[in-house]
Amino acid sequence: MRLTTIGTGAAAPDPARVNAGHLVEAGGVRLLLDCGSGVVHRMAGLGLDWPGITHLALTHFHADHTSDLATLMVAWRHGQLPPRSAPLVVVGPPGTRALLDRHAAALWDKLLTPGFPVEVRELEPGGATELGDGVTLSSRKVPHTDESVAYSVERSGRRIVYTGDTAPDAALGPWAAGCDVLLAECSLPAEMAVAGHLTPESVGELAAAARPALLALTHFYPSVERVDVRALVAARFDGPVVIAHDGWSIDIEHE
Ligand SMILES: [Zn+2]
Numbered sequence: 398m399r400l401t402t403i404g405t406g407a408a409a410p411d412p413a414r415v416n417a418g419h420l421v422e423a424g425g426v427r428l429l430l431d432c433g434s435g436v437v438h439r440m441a442g443l444g445l446d447w448p449g450i451t452h453l454a455l456t457h458f459h460a461d462h463t464s465d466l467a468t469l470m471v472a473w474r475h476g477q478l479p480p481r482s483a484p485l486v487v488v489g490p491p492g493t494r495a496l497l498d499r500h501a502a503a504l505w506d507k508l509l510t511p512g513f514p515v516e517v518r519e520l521e522p523g524g525a526t527e528l529g530d531g532v533t534l535s536s537r538k539v540p541h542t543d544e545s546v547a548y549s550v551e552r553s554g555r556r557i558v559y560t561g562d563t564a565p566d567a568a569l570g571p572w573a574a575g576c577d578v579l580l581a582e583c584s585l586p587a588e589m590a591v592a593g594h595l596t597p598e599s600v601g602e603l604a605a606a607a608r609p610a611l612l613a614l615t616h617f618y619p620s621v622e623r624v625d626v627r628a629l630v631a632a633r634f635d636g637p638v639v640i641a642h643d644g645w646s647i648d649i650e651h652e
């Protein structure tokens with residue numbers, strides 16, 4: 398499996414970090430996790446295989462995770478020759494179809510009939526769905542918005558966990574336990590902490606509970622980059638930590 402962080406920013410405009418979006422390539426599956434503003438153009442800039450995306454999974458419905466959905470669908474229809482014909486599966490928590498209907502009404506009436514098959518799969522938190530080629534996507538409810546979930550992507554005994562946006566949650570660490578990569582949000586410094594997001598301190602505690610082989614941090618507001626994120630995390634988690642940037646990637650080898 399390969400994980401690429403496409404957009405490592407949050408809601409603040411940042412020339413180096415666009416909104417949330419991450420690509421997992423596993424066998425024949427190309428799974429885009431979230432699709433916030435800037436993600437589509439960033440994929441082109443990074444030379445990623447955006448036409449080859451097979452699945453899209455949304456953690457929640459905030460704009461910084463969803464606002465490039467129509468941009469991507471339009472790109473598949475009008476931004477390449479020939480237009481896309483391959484089916485697309487969109488996975489998300491209950492309410493995803495209604496969200497897509499709203500985007501269709503506001504942005505592009507062909508959003509759900511773009512000339513290729515679009516299957517919307519609403520996944521109950523705690524559920525799992527097969528993406529094909531031995532790839533399983535499972536979700537877990539997290540405290541952020543009513544619908545928010547974290548995702549786990551597994552193939553051949555390897556596992557990537559993505560927190561999406563979340564407040565500290567004592568049950569999330571055990572759920573992510575032993576994963577190969579924990580891709581975790583790290584939004585704000587402790588002095589600006591808000592309900593619904595992690596700080597370097599709380600993400601360090603999460604990692605201490607989950608013990609991932611690698612902790613990768615994302616979803617940065619500019620203010621959190623003014624503190625020593627690495628030291629604050631290291632005081633709580635002694636494993637390897639990456640401060641991801643747009644275009645960072647890692648290959649996870651299979652046995
Ligand atoms: Zn967010």
Ligand SMILES: [Zn+2]
Nearest residue numbers: 457459541562
């Ligand atoms: Zn959010």
